[in-house]
Amino acid sequence: MAEAGFFEKVYRVAVQIPYGRVTSYGAIAKYLGAAKSARMVGWAMNASGKHPSIPAHRVVNRKGLLTGKHHFKGTNLMQQLLESEGVEVLENQVQNFETLFWDPMLHLPPFEIEA
């Protein structure tokens, strides 16, 4: 359990992203204590393709850009999913990003990712 792989940790946080909210890879990485491994968060998300319960579309980069939209099945699938949740997306960029931004470190307990 404690030896949960890096991706599993990411999934733990990702699944906790509230509906209609978005977060950044860096925020998740930082919450996991690996702020410098923000890229790895995206990597873990890539593997999330095997985990349909992972709302990867709610995870964007720090600019609020849907950088990973190209990795989704459809070209606009990621954007459609976000818009479906009431998130405005224009030109691959999340509108009101700061307002919709959901920081795990801010809303999730400091620890207790182990179960």
Next chain:
DNA sequence: ATTCTGACGTGGG
């Protein structure tokens, strides 16, 4: 084992 890549982030100009 080594090498490269990559859904990022930060810093400097």
Next chain:
DNA sequence: CCCCACGCCAGAA
């Protein structure tokens, strides 16, 4: 605000 270069680390070839 934009653009460029570096760092970082885990997984895949």
